[in-house]
Amino acid sequence: MKDVAHDLNVSVVTVSKALRDQSDISLATKKRILKRARELNYQPNWIARSLVSGRTHTIGLVVPDLMYSFFAEVAKGLTEKLRPFRYQVLISISEEDPTLEREEIDLLLARRVDGLVLASAQPPTSPGLFRTIEERKVPYVLIDRKILGLKANYVGVDDEKIGEMATEHLITCGCRAIAHISGPKIGTAVGRLAGYRLALERHSRLAPASLVVRGGSEDDGGYQAMRRLLRLKHPPDGVFCFNDPVAAGAVKAVLEAGLRIPQDIALVGVGNVHYSDQLRVPLSTVDQSSAQVGRNAAELLLRLIEKRTRGTRAILLPPRLIVRDSSLRNGAVRTPAQE
Amino acid sequence: MKDVAHDLNVSVVTVSKALRDQSDISLATKKRILKRARELNYQPNWIARSLVSGRTHTIGLVVPDLMYSFFAEVAKGLTEKLRPFRYQVLISISEEDPTLEREEIDLLLARRVDGLVLASAQPPTSPGLFRTIEERKVPYVLIDRKILGLKANYVGVDDEKIGEMATEHLITCGCRAIAHISGPKIGTAVGRLAGYRLALERHSRLAPASLVVRGGSEDDGGYQAMRRLLRLKHPPDGVFCFNDPVAAGAVKAVLEAGLRIPQDIALVGVGNVHYSDQLRVPLSTVDQSSAQVGRNAAELLLRLIEKRTRGTRAILLPPRLIVRDSSLRNGAVRTPAQE
DNA sequence: ATCCTCAACTTAAGCGTTTACGTAATCGCT
DNA sequence: AGCGATTACGTAAACGCTTAAGTTGAGGAT
Numbered sequence: 001m002k003d004v005a006h007d008l009n010v011s012v013v014t015v016s017k018a019l020r021d022q023s024d025i026s027l028a029t030k031k032r033i034l035k036r037a038r039e040l041n042y043q044p045n046w047i048a049r050s051l052v053s054g055r056t057h058t059i060g061l062v063v064p065d066l067m068y069s070f071f072a073e074v075a076k077g078l079t080e081k082l083r084p085f086r087y088q089v090l091i092s093i094s095e096e097d098p099t100l101e102r103e104e105i106d107l108l109l110a111r112r113v114d115g116l117v118l119a120s121a122q123p124p125t126s127p128g129l130f131r132t133i134e135e136r137k138v139p140y141v142l143i144d145r146k147i148l149g150l151k152a153n154y155v156g157v158d159d160e161k162i163g164e165m166a167t168e169h170l171i172t173c174g175c176r177a178i179a180h181i182s183g184p185k186i187g188t189a190v191g192r193l194a195g196y197r198l199a200l201e202r203h204s205r206l207a208p209a210s211l212v213v214r215g216g217s218e219d220d221g222g223y224q225a226m227r228r229l230l231r232l233k234h235p236p237d238g239v240f241c242f243n244d245p246v247a248a249g250a251v252k253a254v255l256e257a258g259l260r261i262p263q264d265i266a267l268v269g270v271g272n273v274h275y276s277d278q279l280r281v282p283l284s285t286v287d288q289s290s291a292q293v294g295r296n297a298a299e300l301l302l303r304l305i306e307k308r309t310r311g312t313r314a315i316l317l318p319p320r321l322i323v324r325d326s327s328l329r330n331g332a333v334r335t336p337a338q339e
Numbered sequence: 340m341k342d343v344a345h346d347l348n349v350s351v352v353t354v355s356k357a358l359r360d361q362s363d364i365s366l367a368t369k370k371r372i373l374k375r376a377r378e379l380n381y382q383p384n385w386i387a388r389s390l391v392s393g394r395t396h397t398i399g400l401v402v403p404d405l406m407y408s409f410f411a412e413v414a415k416g417l418t419e420k421l422r423p424f425r426y427q428v429l430i431s432i433s434e435e436d437p438t439l440e441r442e443e444i445d446l447l448l449a450r451r452v453d454g455l456v457l458a459s460a461q462p463p464t465s466p467g468l469f470r471t472i473e474e475r476k477v478p479y480v481l482i483d484r485k486i487l488g489l490k491a492n493y494v495g496v497d498d499e500k501i502g503e504m505a506t507e508h509l510i511t512c513g514c515r516a517i518a519h520i521s522g523p524k525i526g527t528a529v530g531r532l533a534g535y536r537l538a539l540e541r542h543s544r545l546a547p548a549s550l551v552v553r554g555g556s557e558d559d560g561g562y563q564a565m566r567r568l569l570r571l572k573h574p575p576d577g578v579f580c581f582n583d584p585v586a587a588g589a590v591k592a593v594l595e596a597g598l599r600i601p602q603d604i605a606l607v608g609v610g611n612v613h614y615s616d617q618l619r620v621p622l623s624t625v626d627q628s629s630a631q632v633g634r635n636a637a638e639l640l641l642r643l644i645e646k647r648t649r650g651t652r653a654i655l656l657p658p659r660l661i662v663r664d665s666s667l668r669n670g671a672v673r674t675p676a677q678e
Numbered sequence: 679a680t681c682c683t684c685a686a687c688t689t690a691a692g693c694g695t696t697t698a699c700g701t702a703a704t705c706g707c708t
Numbered sequence: 709a710g711c712g713a714t715t716a717c718g719t720a721a722a723c724g725c726t727t728a729a730g731t732t733g734a735g736g737a738t
Contacts, residue, residue: 001694001695002694010717010718011717011718011719012694012695012718013695013696013697013717013718013719014716014717014718016694016695016696017696017717020696024715024716024717025715025716025717026715026716026717029716029717041474043445043448043449043475044449044694044695045449045451045693045694045695046449046450046451047386047389047390047395047450047451047693047694047695048390048693048694048695048696048723049694049695049696050386050695050723051386051387051390051693051694051695051696051722051723051724051725052694052695052696052697052722052723053695053696053723054723056386058429058450065415066405066411066412066414066415067408067411067412067415067613069406069408069411072405072406072408072411073405073406075405075430075432076404076405076406076432079430079431079432080432086446088429088430088431088443088446088447088450089429089430090397090427090428090429090430091414091418091427091428091429091430092418092427093414093415093418093419104427106382107425107427108427109382110382110383110384110385111385111386111397111427112384112385112386135380136382219617245614248614248617251617252617273614274406275584275587275612275614275617275618278558278587278590278591278614278618278619279614279617279618279619280617280618280619280620280621281619282619340724340725341724349687349688350687350688350689351724351725352687352688352689352725352726352727353686353687353688355724355725355726356687356726359726362685363685363686363687364685364686364687365685365686365687368686368687383724383725384723384724384725386723386724386725387693387723387724387725387726388724388725388726389693389725390693390694390695390723390724390725390726391692391693391724391725391726391727392693392725392726393693
């Protein structure tokens, strides 16, 4: 900028104005400046700009893991929606570790991100971290995982409804004893479990404690959990799994035991990961419209940043049941492809 | 910082020194300053720091798509290795679109990233973009996809060797007619195809043009390509697929046609995506050690940034063959689990 | 007492922008 | 001719921090 100004015998301010297309300038000099700037292939320094404007045009995304395709898809939806506004995304992986997450968020705040999107690994009852974010007055949107007792912007899927939907479906499939392989101790797992219970109660059924086992969030957890269920005196004939990887692990255990899916045991997962269709047994699942979560988070955040929207909003996206082979029995209807 | 300085009747510079643990300061005042800073919960402003230091402690990662788990894994390896050095990653998704990619890179440069990691969607023969990056003197590392005629730092897997390895394996499996479902027109696809040809020639076999069909990079492409192969007068009994999703699509087509895998047709993919094991037919594949690519790129970049290493380096990681059910015949040996 | 040295500070300048305000010249109107 | 309004520019200050170059006072050696 200095060079351009010097070459053309104008002040730096004039150049700045020309580049930002301000009114306070004549057409002639504007053209001269733009021309010279292009010649020198000048590139504005966003760092300096940020320093004075207080805006970085950057938002931080904190997820526990990118391998779980849900978060990759969220990231995609987010960047996509942000792109037209020239916002970019700083990504942090918390590895499901609250301490690490805190450090990463501190770093993001030090970088003065304009907003945060968090799939937090904090225990669902500890709002401490979020207070400090609020103190810094950085708008943030929680995704996927709600923090209890925290009034915050949130975008996610209604986990209780997911649990209900999956369980109702298994009931429709004629399952008599429906088990649940539950997830880690985070909000989503709690909601899905609650939905499971709710659906059973509505049909006046019991959810015997022995049929609810913990399976974690990965396939091996599902495998182990399913083996435990199979060893029961009265094993289930329908299983609602915390997510698709867990369900895939469960499938493995069932097949190993020489049982048939869905005839002997019907299974439903959650997440509709994009390979669900290609699995050994194509997996029935509840879709969480992951990309939509990212897009909604982006919109919400932009509103918070630009227009200073007041109040907090919680957006709950409706889950969608997708029926494939793993629960296709007793009059259940397969969801048409293209999913 | 100003507040701290004022409260303690010292200058801002003194505070700055204390915070950065410089020698030029007494222990007593340092302690006072740190204490007061904590009380006011002061947070350094990295933007300002960047402006004077010329360093942002930020690196840009540009990938075509996060859904393809290879890139998600690279991102993970990268952030992991960068974390101890307090570098963070700005992520950009190019959607495989060269123009979009250019814009995103321009933005990253305007943000003054300290380095770039690129899985470029540029046509493999056009080094134009990279010249402009070099002009800006920002170090960059290419990953996964090489640009022909460009002397640049590169980390990737030896694609030719991948093709060789997979094809050799199919030969070992006793396949007589080995087809290849090739990928999009990017460097990796070319290398894998070349490896395929090389292996066949070494065994004095022909690679009839009809057995090399284009399949793209997604499952549907693989599905369509496999159907074309099955309609041939002499269909293949072994297929080397560009990647795992393509292979999964091919599996679907084969099973639909009522053929058995691997007895009638053996299949090998590339990538070892983490669900390969859970597929309808567990998939033999060539592993690209994705996370390692990310980690190596990080190390290389750090050296370029910090120590100003001279010269360009190309790191080629060795591929690893993983044998699962989809090619388990004729004396092939299954690779033990844990992969 | 004088000079030097060193430790512990401060002052001044600058990183590349933007914002708020100031000023000179031109214009139209009475 | 004189007035205010308008246009097109320039000046000064600031954003929060760092670096380089002083300045001060105490202590040690002579």
